[in-house]
Structures are given as structure tokens and as C-alpha cells.
Amino acid sequence: MSAPKPRKIFGTDGVRGVANVEPVTAETALKLGRAAAHVFAQAEKRPHGLGARPKIVIGKDTRISGYMLENALVAGITSLGVDVLLIGPLPTPGVAYITRSLRADAGIVLSASHNPYEDNGIKFFRHDGYKLDDEIEARIENLVFSGEIESIRPTADNIGRATRIDDALGRYIEFAKSSFPRGLTLEGFTIALDCANGASYKSSPCILRELGAELHICHNAPNGRNINAACGSTHPEEIARIVKKTGARVGISHDGDADRVLLCDENGEIVDGDEIMAIAALDFLKAGRLAGDTLVATVMSNFGLDETLAKAGGKVIRTKVGDRYVIEEMMRGGYNLGGEQSGHMIFGDFATTGDGVVSALQILRIMAETGKPLSELKKCLSKYPQAQRNLKVREKRPLEQLPGVLALVKEAESALCGAGRVLLRYSGTEPKIRLLIEGRDSAQINAQADGIAQAIQEQIGV
Numbered sequence: 001m002s003a004p005k006p007r008k009i010f011g012t013d014g015v016r017g018v019a020n021v022e023p024v025t026a027e028t029a030l031k032l033g034r035a036a037a038h039v040f041a042q043a044e045k046r047p048h049g050l051g052a053r054p055k056i057v058i059g060k061d062t063r064i065s066g067y068m069l070e071n072a073l074v075a076g077i078t079s080l081g082v083d084v085l086l087i088g089p090l091p092t093p094g095v096a097y098i099t100r101s102l103r104a105d106a107g108i109v110l111s112a113s114h115n116p117y118e119d120n121g122i123k124f125f126r127h128d129g130y131k132l133d134d135e136i137e138a139r140i141e142n143l144v145f146s147g148e149i150e151s152i153r154p155t156a157d158n159i160g161r162a163t164r165i166d167d168a169l170g171r172y173i174e175f176a177k178s179s180f181p182r183g184l185t186l187e188g189f190t191i192a193l194d195c196a197n198g199a200s201y202k203s204s205p206c207i208l209r210e211l212g213a214e215l216h217i218c219h220n221a222p223n224g225r226n227i228n229a230a231c232g233s234t235h236p237e238e239i240a241r242i243v244k245k246t247g248a249r250v251g252i253s254h255d256g257d258a259d260r261v262l263l264c265d266e267n268g269e270i271v272d273g274d275e276i277m278a279i280a281a282l283d284f285l286k287a288g289r290l291a292g293d294t295l296v297a298t299v300m301s302n303f304g305l306d307e308t309l310a311k312a313g314g315k316v317i318r319t320k321v322g323d324r325y326v327i328e329e330m331m332r333g334g335y336n337l338g339g340e341q342s343g344h345m346i347f348g349d350f351a352t353t354g355d356g357v358v359s360a361l362q363i364l365r366i367m368a369e370t371g372k373p374l375s376e377l378k379k380c381l382s383k384y385p386q387a388q389r390n391l392k393v394r395e396k397r398p399l400e401q402l403p404g405v406l407a408l409v410k411e412a413e414s415a416l417c418g419a420g421r422v423l424l425r426y427s428g429t430e431p432k433i434r435l436l437i438e439g440r441d442s443a444q445i446n447a448q449a450d451g452i453a454q455a456i457q458e459q460i461g462v
Contacts (some may be wrong), residue, residue, distance in 0.1 A: 009144065010137045010251060011445050012322045012428025014123030016112055019065030024120050026072035028144070032122060033076020035143035037160075038152065039136060040106040041082055045065070051071050055083040059095035059168070060110035062226030062255045065120045069110050073122070078160030080152060087168035089222075091199045092260035093355035094172035096129035097381045101171055101350075103127075107450035111199065111257040114234045115227045115430065120213070129352035132333070168180040169202060176207045179350040180361045186213035192248035192264070194239045195220040196232025200258035204357045208252075211361075216246040228255065233262045233343050233356075236270045238426070242449060243258030244268040250374050254356045259323075261356035263363060264375035273341045274302045278309075278381035280345070281337055285314050287335070289349075296329045296346075298322070299423055300436060304383040322428060324356050334339050343428035384420070385442035389435040392462040396433075405455045412437060412448040420445065424452070433460075 009023040010014050015032065017024045041054040056077055060066040066089075076085050082105075087098055093111045099107030107125035115121075124132045124140075132140075143149055154160075191213045195201045208215055219231040219238075232255050233240050239253035243264045252263030263271040277295060284290035293421040294313040300320045306316045319325040319335070323344040330338045330348055335431060341344035345359035367374060399406060405424070412422050420439030427434055435452055437445040 002241050005112045008141065010141055013324065014109075015056060016115070016119065016429050017188075018118055019063070019120040024065075024069070024122070025066050028070045029072035029122060031181040032074040032140065033143045034074040034080050034149060035140045035196040036106065036108070037080035037082040038143060038149050040127075041080065043105065046279075048431050051410065053081070054105045055085055055105040056104070057085045057087060057095060057099045057104045058166075059087045059090040059092075059098065059107070059108070061111070062089050062197060062201070062222035062224060063110075063117050063256075064118050065118075069120060069122065069273045070423055072161050073108060073110075076164060080149070080160065080166070081158045082153035084160065084162040086162060086164045088164070089199050089449045090168055090172060091203060091254075091356065092123065093259055093351055093353050093358070094168070094199075094203065095353070096125050096353045097172055097175050098165070098209070099125050100129045101175075102165070110172050110259065113257050113259065113429070114228055114232070114255040117227045117229070118436055121429075125353075129351065131326075138169045169206075170397065173206050173210070174201070176355070176357050176361070177210060179347070179358045180211055180365060183414070185367060186211040186364060187212055187281050189213045189250065189368075190216070190246070192216045192218070192239060192242040192246055192251040193220075194218055194231055194251070194253040195258075196228050196243065196254050196256050197222040197227065198232065198254060198256035198258060200254045200357065204258065206251070207357055207361075214301035216242060216248055216450050218242055232256065233260055236262050236264070239264045241266045248368070252357075255343070258356040259354040260340075261345070261359050262343045263360065263374060265378065267375050269375065269378075269397050271374060271378050273339050273343045273345060274305050274383070275360065275378045275381050276343070276345055276405050277337070277339050278300070278305055279366060279377045280347070280362055281309060281433065282312055283312060283379055284337060286314050290314060291334055291336040293346075294333065296326050296333075296335050298326060300338050302341070302381070302383045302386060303421075303438060308381050321323075321425065327353065350385060377425070384438050384440065385445060387437045387442075387445040389449050389453045390427075391433050391435070391453055393426075393431055393433050393460045394462050395460055396412065396431070397460055399424065402456070402459055405452060405459065408448075408455055412445075412452065413446070415444070422448075431462075442450045448449070
């Protein structure tokens with residue numbers, strides 16, 4: 001008889017799913033709070049002295065379910081004798097920064113990022129603002145299910161307290177502004193800004209205005225249900241529409257927790273993460289600031305990125321999909337710039353995680369210093385055609401159990417004759433499978449993608 005499969009609640013980016021359905025329930029959040037409190041209180045690298053009460057920061061985006069999960073986490077954490085610092089709605093990178101700023105033992109973000117409002121998630125940061133490694137996640141996960149800490153029940157003064165931190169927003173605004181050179185302003189810049197009705201609805205407008213920009217702001221009125229709804233970086237057509245309507249010089253579009261950004265040039269053309277990375281990496285290379293002359297990207301990034309960097313004397317290292325893997329590689333190699341095509345950019349000189357507004361400020365700086373419009377800057381990257389398909393699935397069956405699909409993948413790879421690639425993988429955060437085909441002939445790869453997508457739909461489609 002085979003051993004039972006270990007129960008698992010962590011995915012590629014924390015715990016995520018439909019709010020009030022396992023594992024994103026108040027009951028599991030309470031257990032996660034207790035488990036996390038125990039693990040972080042015992043950590044060897046606690047940021048304060050022995051005898052000081054441990055503390056954990058909790059921030060969130062604007063989903064209505066955030067209240068439920070926040071209260072459950074507070075109950076769990078304080079029941080283990082650990083204090084909680086509540087900072088309310090703030091971008092994910094803001095929570096990472098505040099965790100460091102307040103010398104907390106850990107930070108927790110309640111967000112499902114770019115997912116619709118009915119979803120939510122629980123993400124953790126270490127005391128230094130970096131995401132947890134697999135080992136710590138596994139320890140927390142084990143404690144949730146094992147009952148090992150059930151007997152730990154502090155009483156009286158040993159129970160933790162919850163305190164609201166009123167100046168977290170102001171702290172984060174000043175931090176983000178510090179990534180922009182003091183000798184520059186954004187005066188003369190007219191910027192269209194889509195806040196996705198998410199966590200950046202206060203912070204990004206303040207940051208850009210205080211640096212001198214004139215703004216056309218939209219989707220900055222969250223009601224708990226409209227986060228990412230036909231807006232934000234998952235709907236780039238919206239920022240393109242706004243730029244064309246207002247005549248803005250540049251458009252900025254966040255996702256729900258503002259750890260990513262897509263830009264739009266003055267002509268209403270979208271500038272994606274690959275183009276943003278290319279612009280920034282070439283600027284860093286020219287200034288001698290690109291650590292190891294290396295950019296870290298994922299397997300989803302366009303091969304044109306490799307060619308662009310190589311021509312300038314740099315190189316690209318690729319990782320699995322997920323900003324956590326990009327960050328791990330950056331830390332391992334001492335690199336300071338990395339990101340994803342989707343708009344997660346990590347500027348390691350300033351932040352420990354993806355930060356949408358800091359990323360946008362870096363491109364705005366380059367525009368200000370060079371006097372070039374974004375439409376001209378993005379020409380530095382010559383892209384290979386890509387065909388992408390994101391398909392909902394009813395189950396994530398191992399790919400080797402989809403022989404018809406794999407046969408079509410091999411057929412497509414053979415037809416590309418080494419001048420392209422096929423990637424097929426399940427999403428780590430949604431019930432979806434993602435297909436990417438890259439090659440020199442757009443019509444060919446789109447026909448291949450349609451054929452593979454149809455086979456997927458027939459076997460495991462919704």
C-alpha cells in the first residue's frame with residue numbers, strides 16, 4: 001500500500017484560490033497564522049534582540065474577502081504570543097518594504113494579484129523582505145496539518161497584540177520616490193495611470209504627482225469587487241484606450257497588488273515586460289551598472305531579448321516561470337535586474353521583490369534623461385513572433401498522460417527546425433494551462449498553437 005500523498009496548500013506564489021473555499025478559508029488562515037507565528041518566532045535571524053516580542057506585518061489589496069482573512073490571521077498569530085502590525089491596503093512591494101522598515105520578523109500579504117475579486121491569497125515575506133524559500137514554506141505547511149503546536153497556548157500578558165500602523169502608506173511613498181534621482185522631476189510628463197481598482201489606488205498617484213507629473217487616473221475607486229475587472233495590466237487595451245483619449249505621453253497599468261506593470265507608449269502601443277527589461281538593461285549596461293552584465297529572465301521571455309543583450313555585450317540567464325525563481329537566481333548570482341514578460345520587474349538596487357511603480361519610474365527616468373519617447377526606446381528590442389494560448393482546464397493531468405497533445409508539440413518543434421521553441425506548462429496560481437510557441441513565421445506558429453489548443457480542450461478543457 002503506497003504512502004498517502006502529503007497535503008499541500010502552498011503553490012508557486014503562496015496560498016491562492018477562491019476565497020472562503022479551501023485552502024483560502026478563515027479556518028486555514030487561522031492555522032496558517034499560528035504556524036507562521038511559531039516558525040518566525042523561532043527563526044535564528046530575528047531582527048531584534050532576545051526577549052523582544054516577535055511581530056508580523058499584515059497588508060492586503062482591496063478584495064472584500066481581505067477582511068475575513070485578515071481577522072483570522074490576526075487571531076492565529078496573536079494566539080501564539082506574536083504581535084501583529086496592520087497596515088491596510090498597500091502594494092505587495094510596500095508590504096515587503098514596511099516589513100524591513102519596522103524590523104518585523106515577517107510580512108504577510110493578502111492578495112490574489114491579477115486574479116478576479118472572488119479569489120484571494122496569502123503570501124509571506126521573510127524579515128528582510130524576500131519571499132520564503134521552499135523549506136520554510138514546507139515547515140509552515142507541516143505545522144498546519146500536524147497539530148504539533150496545538151498545545152502552545154499563551155495566556156494573560158503573553159497573548160499577542162494587534163496594532164494599526166497609520167504611516168505605512170507615507171513610508172512606502174517616500175521609499176518608492178527615493179528610487180528616482182533627486183536631480184530629476186517628472187514635470188512636463190502627462191501620464192495615464194490605471195490602478196486596477198487595487199492596492200496602488202492611493203500610492204501610485206501620490207508618488208507620481210509628488211515627482212511632478214500631470215496625471216489622468218482611472219480605476220482608482222475600489223469597492224471590494226471591482227479589482228482587475230476589465231482594467232489593469234491583465235486588460236492592457238484599457239490603458240491603450242486612455243492614452244489615446246487623453247493624449248498622454250506614457251501610460252502605466254498595474255495589476256491588483258501592483259507588483260507588476262505594463263506601459264503604453266504615446267501612440268497607444270503596449271510596452272510589455274520584455275521591452276521594459278531590454279530598455280532598462282541596455283541603460284544599465286551603458287552606465288556600467290548591470291551586475292555581471294547579466295539580465296535574469298524566465299523561459300517565457302522573447303528570444304529577441306538574448307540577441308539584444310548579446311549585441312550590447314551582455315547576456316540573459318533564464319529561469320522557470322515565476323518571479324520567485326527570478327529573484328532566487330538574482331540573489332544566487334549577485335545580479336541586480338530581472339523580470340518576466342508579464343510585467344514583474346525586479347530592480348534589485350531598490351527593492352526585494354517586483355514593484356510596479358519603481359519599475360515604471362526607472363523607464364520614466366530613462367525617458368527624462370535621454371529625451372526620447374517610449375515608442376523610440378522600445379525599438380531596441382526586435383522580437384521573434386510568439387503565439388500564446390491560456391486555456392482553462394478542469395484538471396491538471398500530468399502532461400505525459402496527454403499523448404495526443406505531446407505528439408502535436410513534438411510535431412511543432414520539428415517543424416521549427418531549431419529556429420524557435422514550444423513551451424507548455426500549467427499555471428501555478430490558476431486552473432489554466434499556458435502554451436507558448438516562438439518562431440520566425442507568425443502564421444505557422446499560430447496554426448500550430450491553434451492545433452495544440454484544440455487537442456488540449458478536447459482532453460482536459462472546461
